Amino acid sequence: MRAHEILNDPFLNKGTAFTMKERQELGLVGLLPPYVQTIEEQAKQTYQHYLMKSSDLEKRHFLMEIFNTNRTLFYYLFNQHIVEFNPIVYDPTIAETIENYSHLFVDPQYAAYLDINHPENIEATLKNAAGDRKIRLIVVTDAEGILGIGDWGTQGVDISVGKLMVYTAAAGIDPSCVLPVVIDAGTNRKTLLEDDLYLGNHHERVYGETYYHFVDQFVATAEGMFPKLYLHWEDFGRSNAATLLDKYKKEIPTFNDDIQGTGIVVLGGIFGSLDITGEKLTDQVYLCYGGGSAGAGIASRVHAEMISEGLTEDEAYQHFFMMDKQGLLFDDMEDLTPAQKPFAKKRSDFANAGDMHDLATVIKTVNATILVGTSTDAGAFTQTVVKAMCQNTQRPVIFPISNPTKKLEATAKQVIEWSDGKAFVATGVPSGTIQYNGVDYQIGQANNALIYPGLGLGMLASEARLLTDEMIGAAAHSLSGLVDPGQPGAPVLPPFEYVAKVSIKVAEAVAKMAQEQGLAQSKEKDMEKAVRDMKWYPEY
Numbered sequence: 460m461r462a463h464e465i466l467n468d469p470f471l472n473k474g475t476a477f478t479m480k481e482r483q484e485l486g487l488v489g490l491l492p493p494y495v496q497t498i499e500e501q502a503k504q505t506y507q508h509y510l511m512k513s514s515d516l517e518k519r520h521f522l523m524e525i526f527n528t529n530r531t532l533f534y535y536l537f538n539q540h541i542v543e544f545n546p547i548v549y550d551p552t553i554a555e556t557i558e559n560y561s562h563l564f565v566d567p568q569y570a571a572y573l574d575i576n577h578p579e580n581i582e583a584t585l586k587n588a589a590g591d592r593k594i595r596l597i598v599v600t601d602a603e604g605i606l607g608i609g610d611w612g613t614q615g616v617d618i619s620v621g622k623l624m625v626y627t628a629a630a631g632i633d634p635s636c637v638l639p640v641v642i643d644a645g646t647n648r649k650t651l652l653e654d655d656l657y658l659g660n661h662h663e664r665v666y667g668e669t670y671y672h673f674v675d676q677f678v679a680t681a682e683g684m685f686p687k688l689y690l691h692w693e694d695f696g697r698s699n700a701a702t703l704l705d706k707y708k709k710e711i712p713t714f715n716d717d718i719q720g721t722g723i724v725v726l727g728g729i730f731g732s733l734d735i736t737g738e739k740l741t742d743q744v745y746l747c748y749g750g751g752s753a754g755a756g757i758a759s760r761v762h763a764e765m766i767s768e769g770l771t772e773d774e775a776y777q778h779f780f781m782m783d784k785q786g787l788l789f790d791d792m793e794d795l796t797p798a799q800k801p802f803a804k805k806r807s808d809f810a811n812a813g814d815m816h817d818l819a820t821v822i823k824t825v826n827a828t829i830l831v832g833t834s835t836d837a838g839a840f841t842q843t844v845v846k847a848m849c850q851n852t853q854r855p856v857i858f859p860i861s862n863p864t865k866k867l868e869a870t871a872k873q874v875i876e877w878s879d880g881k882a883f884v885a886t887g888v889p890s891g892t893i894q895y896n897g898v899d900y901q902i903g904q905a906n907n908a909l910i911y912p913g914l915g916l917g918m919l920a921s922e923a924r925l926l927t928d929e930m931i932g933a934a935a936h937s938l939s940g941l942v943d944p945g946q947p948g949a950p951v952l953p954p955f956e957y958v959a960k961v962s963i964k965v966a967e968a969v970a971k972m973a974q975e976q977g978l979a980q981s982k983e984k985d986m987e988k989a990v991r992d993m994k995w996y997p998e999y
């Protein structure tokens with residue numbers, strides 16, 4: 460290998476940390492400044508440089524330069540500053556980089572760009588992107604529903620890259636065994652189609668047979684090429700996300716983050732709230748506001764939990780109400796998605812059915828005690844809405860978890876103030892600590908990033924054949940017990956600074972459940988050891 464190829468390979472490059480011996484052996488003599496740095500010194504210098512950047516977008520671009528040149532240093536630094544860097548590397552700043560991707564493009568970051576018009580290139584694309592690396596984990600997006608900001612075509616590739624960065628920082632997934640993938644199936648965003656600098660296909664989205672056939676070819680090719688693959692779907696549109704998950708989850712180890720990951724983290728947050736009040740889940744009334752991939756995914760996870768706590772399927776459905784653009788969902792509506800149908804109600808059961816498009820009215824009518832926002836309807840949780848929740852119960856659960864920040868149904872501060880500190884709040888983006896009436900309210904981050912890395916670590920360590928509902932349930936339960944519920948203002952989810960610890964707990968729970976269900980294929984039978992052994996550390 461030529462010297463500059465080594466220096467330009469982020470998996471091999473150590474930059475100024477190459478020792479003199481290595482410089483001799485690799486033909487690097489004279490190609491680097493003479494002082495040999497430790498990784499600690501490199502991290503110190505890089506962090507100081509980072510602090511000179513003034514905007515979050517510039518900070519992210521600087522960190523991506525480090526990522527592009529030296530993965531080990533990048534993750535060493537990310538681990539040191541996980542709470543500070545997460546909103547820069549990932550949500551919410553990642554939304555800005557996706558919106559501006561084509562104009563700011565510098566480096567493809569080892570991603571695989573699949574083109575719907577060229578299925579014959581799928582194999583070559585995956586081969587070229589992977590090189591001789593043994594890929595264990597793919598995050599794939601088609602970017603039709605990026606966070607709450609909609610369709611971004613090829614530009615959505617950054618969500619695959621970003622999710623994988625969090626996998627490594629949070630759970631120690633070896634960055635050399637991951638592959639970010641984007642399926643460019645076109646875009647329906649006019650501004651992109653009209654932009655001559657847009658780097659994706661300049662045509663509208665392809666749907667239906669051609670699309671599903673292309674995805675099928677991708678899955679089959681990836682499975683054939685990488686035998687121990689775990690496949691993560693991210694930010695697909697509402698009309699495809701659940702269909703794809705349902706199609707593949709019985710065949711291969713696969714996971715939809717928006718549907719399943721969000722379900723786990725929100726259920727974990729509800730458990731955290733009930734730990735504090737001592738109330739039972741089966742006494743709650745759940746209102747979903749925004750019944751798309753995440754909204755319906757969360758509702759069905761909480762519904763499954765109510766069943767495992769003793770209710771029948773039908774009894775459990777009586778605890779659920781779902782609103783979408785049409786208002787409260789009724790079973791006579793013709794545009795319900797398959798995932799919404801079981802949550803739709805009989806119009807005749809409501810004396811005031813005609814008023815059920817107003818959130819506060821619905822809250823009062825159904826006596827909701829839990830309100831989860833996945834609507835992208837910024838500001839929808841008004842003071843009236845929060846006060847209506849407080850009329851129904853002493854300590855309502857109110858989670859406005861739409862992303863990024865500009866899509867929040869309410870800020871954590873608003874919910875705390877309007878509920879006079881009574882509501883349990885968690886948001887999808889970090890909200891820090893809110894001071895109110897002498898109490899420091901630590902706000903939990905109900906973001907699937909708290910769990911998908913650990914879930915992935917458990918899947919890879921156990922080499923599970925499938926990801927089952929029971930494994931997902933085990934992941935949600937493993938989030939309990941990490942926060943002291945007695946302390947005033949306690950968060951309902953473990954703070955993100957503990958994500959490494961959380962990831963190990965989640966991974967062990969998932970791997971053990973896989974083993975119990977006879978799905979673990981790894982040679983190692985001690986699942987805790989398998990998880991420990993799987994973990995990668997950023998060191999030279």
Ligand SMILES: NC(=O)c1ccc[n+]([C@@H]2O[C@H](COP(=O)([O-])OP(=O)(O)OC[C@H]3O[C@@H](n4cnc5c(N)ncnc54)[C@H](O)[C@@H]3O)[C@@H](O)[C@H]2O)c1
Pocket residue numbers: 604605606607608694696697716717721724748749750751752753754782783784785832833834835836860861862863866886887888905906907908
């Ligand atoms: N915190 C997390 O971990 C997390 C995870 C996944 C998704 N999300 C967020 O949830 C939001 C939805 O994501 P998704 O993947 O489910 O998207 P989606 O498009 O599948 O769902 C959004 C749903 O909201 C509905 N909606 C839109 N406007 C509405 C309104 N005014 N009133 C009621 N409903 C309305 C849409 O019709 C759709 O059904 C996004 O902002 C996303 O960032 C957060």
Ligand SMILES: O=C(O)C[C@H](O)C(=O)O
Pocket residue numbers: 550605606607694716717861862887906907908
């Ligand atoms: O990406 C995130 O921050 C969470 C989630 O997957 C989303 O789509 O909003």
Ligand SMILES: [Mn+2]
Pocket residue numbers: 606693694716717
């Ligand atoms: Mn997502």
